[in-house]
Amino acid sequence: MTAAIDFRRAPPGVRLATTGQGLLAAGIALFLALFLVVPVVTVIYVAFTEKGSGGFTLVNFLDFARTDLFITSLWNSIYVSAMTVILASVFALPLAYLTTRFEFRGAGIVQLLGFLPLIMPPFAGAVAMQLLFGRNGTVNLLLDDYFGFKIPFMEGLNGVIFTQAVHYFPFILINLSAALRNIDRAMEEAAQNLGCQGLRLFRRIVFPLAMPGYVAGASLVFVKVFDDLATPLLLNVKDMLAPQAYLRITAIGLADPMGYVISVVLIVVSVAVIGVAALAMKGKDYATVQRGGGGLARRKLDRVGSIAAYGVVALILFLVIAPHVGLFLLSVATVWSFSPLPDGYTLAYYERVFVESGVFIKNTLLYATLAGLIDVVLGVTIAYLVLRTKLPGRHWLDWTASAALAIPGVVLGIGYLRTFFGVQLPDGTSLASLWIMIVLALAIRRLPYALRACYAALQQVSASLEEAAENLGANKFRTVKRIIMPLMMGGILAGFITSFATAAVELSATLMLVQKTSDAPLAYGLYVFMQSPAGRGPGAALGIIAVALVAICSLLSNWVIERNQKMRGAHRA
C-alpha cells in the first residue's frame, strides 16, 4: 500500500519516474486508440449512419430485424454457441474431475491431450471431422456396416457444434481444473466427515466452489464460437452471423451497412455474455479466501468406478485426437472417400506444400512472432502500470486492452478495412493493404491473453522484492531490469507463447485483411486449399505443419518455463 502521492511534494526521483510512466501510458493509450478503439467505433458509427446522407438512423437495424435470413442467423449462432458450451462441458467435466480428484493413472497425459485441440486451427479440424464423422465418414460407414444405422454428427449446425466443442472444450477443462486444484482439501474432507460423498459431494461442495472457473471457461467458449467465422464457412454453413457479416462485406462491398449492423450485433452479444458471466460470479470466487489444508484430496476409485472412468476418458480422448488423426491421414492419403480408411498413401502433398507454400509458413512465423512480441511488451507494461504505479486512469489501459476479448475477429477486420482503406501512403498504396495490419490485428486480438499472463506473473513478484532493491540503491529502471524482468520471465514467455500459438492459427480477422496471396499466413492458405476437394491433401499437409509448428514452440516454451521455475526452487511455496 502506498499513500496517494502529492506530486508537488514528491521527491525529484519519484517525479522523474512518474513522468516516464506517464509517457509509457500515453504511448500505449495511443496504440490502443488507433488499432482497437477507432476501428471498432468506426464500425458502430457506420451501422448507425444512413447510407448517402450520413445522418443518424436506426433504419439499418430495422432492415436487419425484417430480414428473415439475419434473424435465422442470429438464432442459429446463439443455438450453436449454447450447444457447444453444453457439449464441451460434457467433455471437460469428467476429465477435470477425474484427473484432479482421483488417483488416476495418466492424469498428466489427459491434461496434456486436453490442450491438443487448441494447437490446431478449428477449421482444419472441420474437414478431418467430416471425413471421420460425416455422412459417409469412417464412423458412420462402420456403424452402417455393422448396425445398419448412421448418426448425423456433422449434418448442418450439428457439424459446427461438434467441431467447435472438440476444439474449444480445453478452455473449460483448463479453467475448471485450475479451479478444482485451488479448492482446499479440508473443504471436501469436512463434507465427507459430515457424511457427504460421491455425486452429492460433487454437487453440493466441489462444483459450487469450482463454479467461477467453470463459468469463466464456459463464457469464453460461448463468445469464441459465436464469433468464429472460418469453421462454419468451411462446413458450408452460411446462415450464422459471423459468416453473414463476412459475406456481406466481401460480396457486396465495404459500403453496405448490413455488414456493420451484424458486427454491432456480434459485439453486443459478446459483451452481454461476458458481462452476465462476470456479474453472476461477482463475489463468488472463494479461491483466495480459503486457508490452511494444503494438497489435493485424491481419492481411490473402486473397480467398477475405475472401469467406468477409464472408459469415459478413453472415449473423450478418442474424440479429441480424431481430428488430428483424420488430418494426418488426409495429408498422406491418395484417395479417401466412401471408405473407412484411405485407399493409398503418399508424401507428395508435403513436397508440394513445402515447394509452393513456403511463403505461408514464413509469413506465419513472422506475423505470429511480431504479434507475440507486441503483446508481451504491451502486457508487461500495462501490468506494471496498473499494479505498481498510482498513475491516474491506468485502469483504463487494462479495461481497453481486455475489451478486445469481446471484439470478434471479423468485426476488427471490417473495422481495419473501413478505417485504414482511405489512408494512403505516399506511393498511393492503401494502409489497409499492408501486411503489418494483419500483425496489428493479431496482436490486438491476442492481447487480453498475454495481458492476463503478465498480470499473473507480476502479481507473484511480491512488492517487497522491489522495495528491497530500491532500498539497496537500485532506481526504478534498474529494479525493473534486475529484479522484475527476471522474475517475470516465465510468465512473459507463457504470454508470448499463448499469443504466438493462437495467432499462428487465427483466421477470422486475417480473412478480411489478406489482400494478396504473397502476404497470406498459413491459416489463410489452409483455408483456400480446403475449399476445393483437390486442395484437401495439400491443405491437410499444411495443417499438419501448422500443428507441428505450434506444438514444437509450445513444448519449447514449456521446457524453458519449467527450467526457470526449477532454478528458483520452492521459494514461493
Add this chain to the structure above:
Amino acid sequence: MGIEIRDVNLSYGSHHVLKNINLRVHPGEIFAFLGPSGCGKTTLLRLIAGFNQAASGQVLLGDEDIAALPPWKRDVGMVFQSYALWPHMTVAKNVAFGLEERRLPRAQVASRVKAALELVGLQELGARYPSQLSGGQQQRVAVARTIAIEPKVLLLDEPLSNLDTKMRVQVRRELRDLQRRLCLTTIFVTHDQEEANSICDRIAVMNDGVIQHVGTPIELYEAPANLFVANFLGTANILEGRVVGEAGVRAFEVAGGARVALAANAPVSSGAKLVFRPQHAALGPSGSSGLAGTIVHREFLGSIVRYGVNVGRSEILVEMPFISSATLKDLGENVAVTLVPERALFLAA
C-alpha cells in the same frame, strides 16, 4: 547517525494514518516502534525508507532532510518482514546487489559480501539459493544483504515474526549483538512487547497513528503516560471512579463504593482511572482496609498464584507469591484488596 521526524502527517485517502509525528532516535541506539496492528508503525518505518511520502513534515537523517530523496538514494538499510530475498539470485548475489548498484569494483564487492556473510555466520552458503535455506538462515541473509551496504541506519520490519519461538529468542540476541558491534542506529518495528523490551534501548508506543509515549522499557512499564500504554505493556488493573473528600483526606472511590486513600498532593486529572499492576496489590482478610471483593478465579502458576477478584462490577487480577497451600485463598472467599499506595497510578485515556 540519528534520525529525527518532525511534524509528519500521512493519509491514505480519508484515513489519517500518521498524525503529527515528532520523534528523535539517537545515534547508535536501538529503538522500537511498538503498537497493535494498524497503529501506523510500519507506515512510519516505510516513510523513513522512502516508500511512503508524508503529506507534511520532515525526515532528518543526521542533519540532512531526506524527505525529498527517492528510496534508492537514502542509504537507509531495511530488512523486510518477508525478507524479500530474490529467488532468482544466489545468497552471494543477493548480498552483492546493493554493492553492485553502487558500482563498487568487483574485488571490493567480493570482499564485502564475504565479510557480511561472515558477520551473520553464513560464509559457507553463498552459492545456495534462498529456497534452499531455513527460515532463520533466510533472515540472516536479509540482514547481511542490508548491512553489506553499510547503511547509515538499519530498519527492521517485524524481523522475527516469521521465525518459531525458539529461533526468535536466539535471533533477537544475535541482532542485538550485531547492532552493538556495528554501533548502528537501528529501528525495530514490532507488535510484541517482549521483543521490544528485551533488545531495545528505547521504545515509542504507537496507537491509532499517534505516538503515545517514548521512553526506556522500564520507564514505560513503571510510569506509563496513559491508559493505552499501561494496558498495552504488561497486565494492568483499571478501575473507574472519582475523587471524593476534601484536601487532606481525599480518596478515590471506585464504582461499588470501595475507596483508596490518596496522598495529599497526588494530582488526579478529571476522568482518570485507577491503574495498578497485579503484583502491586495484596489480599487481606475481609473487612480490613482496601477494596472489598470476592474471589472468583484462581490460577496456580508455580511461584505465584493469580487471583481474580470481583470488586464492584469489575474483575481485577492480583498476583501473590506462593508460600504454602495453607495460605491459599479459596474461590468465593471475601477479601480486601490492598494496594501499595506509591504504585497506584491515576491515568486518563
